[in-house]
Amino acid sequence: MIQELKRIIYNTVVEANRKMTPREVEKAVARAAGVDRKTVTLAIKNLVSLGELTYTYLYGTSFLERSFDRPVQASKRIVIKPPDKVYQTQPGEVVIDIAGGAAFGDGAHPTTCLALRALDSVLGDNRYADQKAPMKGLDVGTGTGILAIALARLGVQKVVGLDIDPCAVSEAIHNVSLNGLAEQITITNTPLEELATYFSIIVANLAYPTLKRLSSLLSEKMEMGGVVILSGFKVSVCEDLAKAYAEYGFKVIQQEMERGWACLTLCKMALTHEGI
């Protein structure tokens, strides 16, 4: 019974489409499970002491959230963990160490999770997994380097991660080295327009106006048949963004949502004179 209650609490927190306060979680779970709020409060405290959930504070309000101070399964194959935590890797799993810091990208935000899941899905597809030519990947707005590391760990031979923030660049370099990938991943602040390479896969977790502005440039840097994963925007602008990329021959092949955030996976096709 207590295990089932803890499962309901955990799922309520993780699956909510916004941050929930401890009170809101207590109320929702007490109603769903038909138990009194005191029992729910005790079970929440237990989940916090086990490190499964944690309290966070934002603008004077406390929230209950999934804890990332332990290994967390971010997608079917990807597990994110702090470097000091031990994890027994299961067959087929990819474990990524991310050190705590100031840069965005510890795996907790839905936009990062969505991008990780999309990467896992695309690179697990036989079409890419069996590809003979070496793949080149680009992560625009790399933050901690989490998506660049995922690209490399999921089989992309050469990866570039770029960011305009010097703090992110330095943290990403540290994380790349923590994961033993310094030979495979280059982290840089070189502007996107100055990169002289074409990529077979690009991932970008950026604000909506930036993603829209970069559509032509990302198309320029992309090989025909390549895939771009866009994250960092709300469901409400998803259609508009897909339209902006369609102008450059990108076709939506996958779309996912979490907590009001959306993620698009698009494939670059040859443009016909009627468009696509």
Ligand SMILES: C[S@@+](CC[C@H](N)C(=O)[O-])C[C@H]1O[C@@H](n2cnc3c(N)ncnc32)[C@H](O)[C@@H]1O
């Ligand atoms: C939302 S964070 C994403 C971090 C990480 N990739 C993730 O998915 O968790 C966006 C990052 O993009 C960087 N950024 C913003 N605009 C950029 C641009 N035009 N070119 C490169 N990086 C940019 C920011 O400095 C920030 O580190």
